Amino acid sequence: MTKPTPSYLTGFGNEFATEAVAGALPQGRNSPQRAPFDLYPELISGTAFTAPRAANRRTWLYRRQPSVVSGGYQGYTQPFWRTGAAGGVPTPPEPLRWSPFAIPDAPADFVDGMRTVVANGDPEAQTGVAVHVYLANRSMLRRAFVNADGEMLLVPQHGRLHITTELGVMDVKPGDVALVPRGMAFKVELPDGPSRGYVCENYGAFFRLPELGPIGSNGLANARDFCTPVAAFEDSPGNYELIKKYGGTLWTAPMRQSPFNVVAWHGNLVPFKYDTANFMTIGSISHDHPDPSIFTVLTSPSDTPGTANCDFVIFPPRWMVAEDTFRPPWYHRNLMSEFMGLVYGQYDAKPEGFKPGGASLHNCMVPHGPDEEAYEKASTAPLAPHKLDNTLAIMFESRYRFIPTEFAMTGGALDTRYAECWQGLQDQFKGT
Numbered sequence: 026m027t028k029p030t031p032s033y034l035t036g037f038g039n040e041f042a043t044e045a046v047a048g049a050l051p052q053g054r055n056s057p058q059r060a061p062f063d064l065y066p067e068l069i070s071g072t073a074f075t076a077p078r079a080a081n082r083r084t085w086l087y088r089r090q091p092s093v094v095s096g097g098y099q100g101y102t103q104p105f106w107r108t109g110a111a112g113g114v115p116t117p118p119e120p121l122r123w124s125p126f127a128i129p130d131a132p133a134d135f136v137d138g139m140r141t142v143v144a145n146g147d148p149e150a151q152t153g154v155a156v157h158v159y160l161a162n163r164s165m166l167r168r169a170f171v172n173a174d175g176e177m178l179l180v181p182q183h184g185r186l187h188i189t190t191e192l193g194v195m196d197v198k199p200g201d202v203a204l205v206p207r208g209m210a211f212k213v214e215l216p217d218g219p220s221r222g223y224v225c226e227n228y229g230a231f232f233r234l235p236e237l238g239p240i241g242s243n244g245l246a247n248a249r250d251f252c253t254p255v256a257a258f259e260d261s262p263g264n265y266e267l268i269k270k271y272g273g274t275l276w277t278a279p280m281r282q283s284p285f286n287v288v289a290w291h292g293n294l295v296p297f298k299y300d301t302a303n304f305m306t307i308g309s310i311s312h313d314h315p316d317p318s319i320f321t322v323l324t325s326p327s328d329t330p331g332t333a334n335c336d337f338v339i340f341p342p343r344w345m346v347a348e349d350t351f352r353p354p355w356y357h358r359n360l361m362s363e364f365m366g367l368v369y370g371q372y373d374a375k376p377e378g379f380k381p382g383g384a385s386l387h388n389c390m391v392p393h394g395p396d397e398e399a400y401e402k403a404s405t406a407p408l409a410p411h412k413l414d415n416t417l418a419i420m421f422e423s424r425y426r427f428i429p430t431e432f433a434m435t436g437g438a439l440d441t442r443y444a445e446c447w448q449g450l451q452d453q454f455k456g457t
């Protein structure tokens with residue numbers, strides 16, 4: 026079977042309409058007595074029917090078989106995919122860091138290769154997120170995955186992903202991010218072989234663009250740079266396996282047909298990808314290091330204004346020009362909890378110890394900041410304009426403490442010497 030070549034519609038939160046076969050979308054109504062070509066209309070609502078318009082997301086699918094046609098579900102064993110705060114172990118009150126997570130040789134696809142590093146909240150309460158790494162070396166072929174617990178934000182770090190969703194296909198490379206809405210079936214193929222990346226599974230309110238306030242009507246991630254696939258369906262008969270994550274448990278069911286059988290759709294609950302190279306980065310052009318919120322790509326708000334369930338933040342290539350300023354992050358501690366990953370390059374606060382494919386965790390009120398090397402360099406360097414280039418760090422920031430999993434603490438990647446990176450910072454008070 027030839028794979029459909031990805032083709033995209035652009036914009037964030039748009040009302041899109043797309044058909045893989047001309048004439049497949051009903052006109053002027055959503056569920057005619059018989060839809061064109063005898064397709065089945067099906068509605069997927071990502072928000073309550075009564076959510077305010079600006080926060081309402083739903084899509085109408087016109088498909089060859091409704092999703093309800095499947096065999097019975099049985100439990101599926103994947104002990105490394107943990108859910109919510111309850112899926113973790115006691116959280117040490119200190120900074121944690123992980124070396125790059127190794128991709129095992131044992132066969133594992135995107136689902137079986139998922140390893141939860143930290144999680145918080147509870148999908149039953151629609152709060153919190155989990156952060157996983159996928160360590161995969163097999164494509165999903167006749168196997169699809171649906172997550173009823175949350176949407177999935179994918180951040181590939183090593184290897185491209187070919188993602189087939191019910192709404193169409195996307196090619197995603199390191200430097201891009203991709204999102205699949207809660208409840209939407211998808212599968213992941215690995216054109217480059219063994220692959221690794223970060224995943225934020227968001228049990229809370231869907232990720233959206235942040236307000237821009239005084240920044241104005243342009244900047245940060247611009248809506249036009251988000252790409253949503255056009256309608257595409259798999260035209261190959263035969264069985265499929267559907268893995269479903271539901272309330273923290275994985276289930277498997279046989280299907281008589283590919284779930285990727287949507288011929289046309291219209292709506293605003295959609296998968297998308299975004300190339301972080303398009304992020305319009307704002308920084309200080311006078312003095313002082315700004316708060317990292319200026320680097321927010323997407324935010325999942327909580328019920329408390331300004332206190333996110335999760336902010337997705339990037340530290341992309343950018344110019345440093347601030348005068349009379351210590352340019353890397355300051356020493357700090359924070360109500361919000363910070364989980365970081367590195368896609369490529371070096372992070373200015375930790376030039377050596379923080380590696381691509383690794384991670385760090387600075388939880389609520391855990392002090393952290395530049396390591397000794399970063400402090401020495403940044404406090405003495407001439408403050409000429411300087412390009413931080415070839416770098417992409419990411420951060421998931423949450424109001425809820427991130428609880429590490431057993432895999433995180435005992436799986437072999439934990440950097441037990443992390444605290445040493447600050448031990449050389451001396452009392453250099455010159456006042457007496």
Ligand SMILES: O=C(O)Cc1cc(O)ccc1O
Nearest residue numbers: 315316317354355363374393
């Ligand atoms: O701790 C970190 O490295 C992340 C971070 C970066 C920054 O520029 C300001 C605050 C902050 O928490």
Ligand SMILES: [Fe+2]
Nearest residue numbers: 357363387393
């Ligand atoms: Fe921080």
